[in-house]
Amino acid sequence: MKTVFLSVMTLLFSMNFQAQNTNTQTETKTTTSTKTDSEGEHKTVKKEVTNEIQKVELGQEKANTINIPTIDSPVMVTTTTKITNPDGSTRTVDIDRSSYYESNGNKYKLNLDASGYVMTFGDSKPALLRKTSTNSYIYRLKNKIAVGYFDTSGNLIIETYDDKSDKVIIEKFIVVK
Numbered sequence: 220m221k222t223v224f225l226s227v228m229t230l231l232f233s234m235n236f237q238a239q240n241t242n243t244q245t246e247t248k249t250t251t252s253t254k255t256d257s258e259g260e261h262k263t264v265k266k267e268v269t270n271e272i273q274k275v276e277l278g279q280e281k282a283n284t285i286n287i288p289t290i291d292s293p294v295m296v297t298t299t300t301k302i303t304n305p306d307g308s309t310r311t312v313d314i315d316r317s318s319y320y321e322s323n324g325n326k327y328k329l330n331l332d333a334s335g336y337v338m339t340f341g342d343s344k345p346a347l348l349r350k351t352s353t354n355s356y357i358y359r360l361k362n363k364i365a366v367g368y369f370d371t372s373g374n375l376i377i378e379t380y381d382d383k384s385d386k387v388i389i390e391k392f393i394v395v396k
Contacts, residue, residue, distance in 0.1 A: 232259060242273040261305035265331065267315065269298045305332040320375055320392035329375070 236389040250265040278288040300312040312331065320327045320338075325338045329348075335356065336348040346360035348367055358377050366381040373390040376388045 242275060244271040245269070246271075263305060263333070264303040266301045267298060268301075268304070269296065270295050300331070302331055302333070306333075308333075316369055316373065316375070318373075319395040321390045321395055322390060326395070 232347055235266075246269045249268045250267075252263050252265070254261045254263075274292050276290050276292040278290045280287050298314070300315045301309055302312065303309050307347060310333075311364040316336065317330050318328075320329055325340060327338050327339050329336050330335075334347075335350050338348060338360075344361065348356040348358055350356055354368070356358060356367040358365040363376050363379065367377045370376055373394045375393070375394070377390045379388045379390070380386075381388050
């Protein structure tokens with residue numbers, strides 16, 4: 220019994236000690252969008268949780284002092300977005316790429332939807348982007364099907380095969396910041 224008690228106490232003290240080595244801040248932002256069509260009202264809930272974690276690092280110990288100064292350490296920020304679809308299903312998105320993009324002088328809007336992203340331009344029919352298992356997207360607009368991905372700068376790159384020239388055409392949508 221003493222062994223169990225000592226083990227539990229050791230575990231509790233070590234967890235308490237670890238908690239003092241980090242500074243954590245969490246922010247939650249919830250957005251609800253409602254679409255009404257002939258089938259009724261459809262509500263989509265987007266919950267974005269941002270965690271900021273900063274480890275406490277100690278500086279050099281000064282002679283003849285009791286306190287050790289802390290130094291600034293990098294803040295690790297993680298954002299997780301959960302989308303609750305009108306049918307009740309939930310999906311998690313690591314990075315939300317919803318934003319405005321520009322290509323050939325035109326401004327496009329990219330928004331999350333139930334299965335991926337929807338890209339709109341004015342009143343034209345929206346393009347669909349659906350995530351694949353290789354961290355890329357299938358881009359579909361009318362009779363155009365292509366492969367899309369995001370580069371390190373957050374720009375959307377669409378690669379389309381041209382049957383006539385037997386080449387891949389690359390179209391870049393630059394994120395508007």
